[in-house]
Amino acid sequence: MSFTQYTKKIALVDCNSFYVSCETLFNPRLRNKPVVVLSNNDGCIISRSNEAKALGIKMGEPYFKEKDVIVKNNVQVFSSNYSLYGDISRRVMRTLKRFNSNIEIYSIDEAFLDLSNFSDDEIEGVGHEIRNVVLKWTGIPTSIGIAKTKTLSKVANHIAKKKQSGVVSLIGIENIDPILEKVEINDVWGVGKQLTKFYHQNGIYSAKQLKNKSNTWVKKNSNVLSSRTAMELRGVSCIDLETTNSKRKSCVVSRSFGKRVEHFQELKEAIVGYALNASEKIRSESLVTKSITVFIRTSPFQSRYGFYSNSKTIDFPIATNNSIEIVKAALNALENIFKNGYLYQKAGVMLSHLSESTNNKNLFSSERDEKIKNLMKSIDNTNYRYGRSTLSLASAGVHKKWNSKRQHYSKIDTSDFHCLPTIKATL
DNA sequence: TCTGGGGTCCTAGGACCC
DNA sequence: TCTGGGGTCCTAGGACCC
Numbered sequence: 001m002s003f004t005q006y007t008k009k010i011a012l013v014d015c016n017s018f019y020v021s022c023e024t025l026f027n028p029r030l031r032n033k034p035v036v037v038l039s040n041n042d043g044c045i046i047s048r049s050n051e052a053k054a055l056g057i058k059m060g061e062p063y064f065k066e067k068d069v070i071v072k073n074n075v076q077v078f079s080s081n082y083s084l085y086g087d088i089s090r091r092v093m094r095t096l097k098r099f100n101s102n103i104e105i106y107s108i109d110e111a112f113l114d115l116s117n118f119s120d121d122e123i124e125g126v127g128h129e130i131r132n133v134v135l136k137w138t139g140i141p142t143s144i145g146i147a148k149t150k151t152l153s154k155v156a157n158h159i160a161k162k163k164q165s166g167v168v169s170l171i172g173i174e175n176i177d178p179i180l181e182k183v184e185i186n187d188v189w190g191v192g193k194q195l196t197k198f199y200h201q202n203g204i205y206s207a208k209q210l211k212n213k214s215n216t217w218v219k220k221n222s223n224v225l226s227s228r229t230a231m232e233l234r235g236v237s238c239i240d241l242e243t244t245n246s247k248r249k250s251c252v253v254s255r256s257f258g259k260r261v262e263h264f265q266e267l268k269e270a271i272v273g274y275a276l277n278a279s280e281k282i283r284s285e286s287l288v289t290k291s292i293t294v295f296i297r298t299s300p301f302q303s304r305y306g307f308y309s310n311s312k313t314i315d316f317p318i319a320t321n322n323s324i325e326i327v328k329a330a331l332n333a334l335e336n337i338f339k340n341g342y343l344y345q346k347a348g349v350m351l352s353h354l355s356e357s358t359n360n361k362n363l364f365s366s367e368r369d370e371k372i373k374n375l376m377k378s379i380d381n382t383n384y385r386y387g388r389s390t391l392s393l394a395s396a397g398v399h400k401k402w403n404s405k406r407q408h409y410s411k412i413d414t415s416d417f418h419c420l421p422t423i424k425a426t427l
Numbered sequence: 428t429c430t431g432g433g434g435t436c437c438t439a440g441g442a443c444c445c
Numbered sequence: 446t447c448t449g450g451g452g453t454c455c456t457a458g459g460a461c462c463c
Contacts, residue, residue, distance in 0.1 A: 039431035046431070062430040080431085107434095107463045192461050223437070225461085252433055301430055348432090405429090 005120035008237060009146055009171055011113045011127065012153040013096060013134070015089075016141045016161070018109035019047035022088045023078050025139045026412045034075040038063055041256040041404040042079055079406040087415040091138045099130055104241045112150060112241050120172045127167035146171055150239045151232035154189040155180070155207060180208035180233065190229040198222065207233055247287060247356060253278045254295075254348020257402040261344045267296060268334060269397030274349040275330040276396060279323040282351055283380060288319035290353035292326060294333035299345040310337040319355060322372050323379070326351070327393060387416075 015021060019037035024030040034051040038044065045061050055073055057066050063077075070077060089108045097103055102114035118126050127144045134142050143163075145156025147170040159179070160168040170176055186196040188207050202221070204210050210218075211233035219227040228238040253274040261267055271294060282289060297309035312333040320326065330349055379391045413419040 041429095041431065043429080043431050060431090064429040067429090082432095110463075190461070194460060225437070248434075250434075254432065256431065299430080346431095350433095404431095 005172070006116060006118075007120060007171060008148050009115040009118065009120075009123055010148070010150055010153045010237075010241065011115050011130070011144055011146045012106075012150070012157045013111050013113060013130065014143050014145075014157050014161075015092060015109040016143055016166075017047055017049055018089075018140070019078075019080060019085055020049045020052075021140050022085050023081075023410055023412075024049075025088065027410070030076055034073055035078070036066075036070070036075055037078045037080055038408065039080060041258060042407055043256060046080070077408045078410050079408040081410055081412065083413050083415050084410070087413075088138065088140065092134060092140055092142075095134050095137050096130070098133075099126070102241060102243050104243055112153065114241055114243075115146065123171050124167060124169045127169060128165070131166055142166065144168070148235045149232040149237045150241070151189050151229055152176075152235065155183055155187075155233075158183065158187055176235075177208050177211075180211055181206050183207035185210060188229060188233070190225060195222070195226065247285065247354065249354055250350060250352040251278050251282050251287075251289075251354065252348060252350045253281070254346065254350075255404055256346045257344065258405040259402065260299075261347075261402045262342070264338055264340075266397075266402050267338060267344060267347060268331060268395065269400065270347050270402055271330050271334050271349060272327050272393060272396040273400075274347070275327045276323055276392060278349050278351050279321055279326045280380060280383070282354060283321045283376060286357050287354045288321045288357040289316065289326070289351035290319045290355070291315045291351070292329050292333065293350040293352065294330050294337070294348070295350070296334070296337060296344055296347045298342050305343050306341075308339060308342045310339075312336045319353075319357070321357060321376070323376060323393070324372070327395070331395075 020030075020035045023035065023037065030049075032051065033049065034055055034057075035049040036045045036052050036057060037047040039046045042063055045057060045059065045063060045066060048057055048059065052075055055069055055075070057069060057075070069075070085108060092109075093103070093105050093111060096111055096113060100113050100115060100117065104112040106112055113130075115123060115126060123146055127146055131142055131144055134140060143157055143160040144167045145153045145158065145160050146168070147153040147156045152170055156168040156170050160166055170179070173179070183206060185191055185199050185205055185207060186193075188210065191199070198221075199205070199210065204213065210230050213230060215227050215230060218230050231238045255270070255274070257270070261270070275292070291313055293311055293313040295309070295311035298305060298307055300307060300309075314329045314333050316325070316329065382391050411419070
């Protein structure tokens with residue numbers, strides 16, 4: 001005789017090889033072939049199909065280092081196409097919300113779901129159901145791990161990735177030590193390079209060993225984050241689901257250049273572009289910023305040309321999201337740190353101390369403020385309708401010789417009307 | 428030749444105050 | 446000229462995540 005059990009259950013749904021899966025969706029010929037997607041500027045490999053993984057192509061490896069293997073094995077290569085991936089991601093998340101609205105969208109291809117409302121007996125079946133529906137409605141394959149805490153659901157997901165079924169539940173298992181024993185410490189969520197080193201020095205190599213280490217030891221020799229991880233491995237939930245979409249605290253726009261930039265004028269164009277971009281982003285989320293940081297640097301990999309990296313932060317007297325004001329400050333900062341004679345590889349703009357913009361007028365508000373607000377609104381509307389940077393500032397430049405490399409772009413954009421596929425019929 | 432971009436959180440240490 | 450202890454707040458940098 002047993003009671004129906006309703007323990008706490010958290011599912012981690014993770015899209016398999018997400019960027020590759022998105023490209024494959026619109027190009028079925030890629031199925032079962034080795035495929036990789038590159039990071040911005042065609043720099044590194046950031047998504048691989050199973051066939052590409054089997055060839056030994058590593059995650060995060062620079063593209064040029066794997067080029068031989070890629071050419072030899074006829075691996076299909078794509079530059080990243082974030083507006084496509086973003087759109088597919090929204091479809092996946094919308095589908096997941098049907099199962100439970102208590103969902104934390106953790107990244108572009110991952111979400112935590114609270115499934116405590118399902119009984120222990122039916123939970124694995126629910127996992128399969130979710131997986132099937134997502135696949136059917138969006139075409140994206142997923143892996144699902146279910147457990148009592150976020151950290152354990154990550155572990156379950158890690159195991160699910162290697163299984164044909166794609167679903168692993170740790171709910172109802174009395175002793176999970178034999179499972180945790182096979183999980184290497186560096187595969188535990190929250191344990192990175194430095195912590196791995198530290199744990200190894202202390203004889204901890206598996207998730208099981210960390211789980212069974214005393215809390216006082218972990219807290220004393222590491223920090224609260226590590227002790228939280230250990231607790232979570234024990235099944236004690238310490239990291240809550242963040243289901244409310246809280247406002248972000250900072251906004252960064254930065255890019256590596258397609259080719260090295262030497263002159264102030266070109267750097268200036270880039271910085272103006274990034275500042276405009278960032279301003280538009282925070283406006284779209286009704287945020288204002290208190291300070292801007294501009295940074296520039298040369299390549300850390302080519303020291304023979306001399307390494308230089310610097311940044312400058314400027315505070316605004318009153319929090320703002322006015323493009324013109326932000327660009328002005330950005331250029332001020334850039335002039336402050338620019339040095340002649342270096343080959344710059346990357347630059348960026350960061351807006352921080354973001355807060356919600358209120359419509360309250362203050363002592364310093366004026367009619368001019370209202371006009372600027374309206375100007376920003378019409379710029380945003382125009383750019384939304386006719387494509388980004390239809391309206392820009394002259395200082396953002398037109399030629400942009402420094403723009404990112406994007407040689408393998410698939411040119412598919414499900415969120416852009418102009419990219420609708422055309423079918424040519426011959427009669 | 429060619430090495431991504433965008434976040435969050437914690438902590439140590441400095442500045443400042445009484 | 447000697448010179449304490451404790452508190453808060455802020456920031457830069459590190460570590461982690463995808």
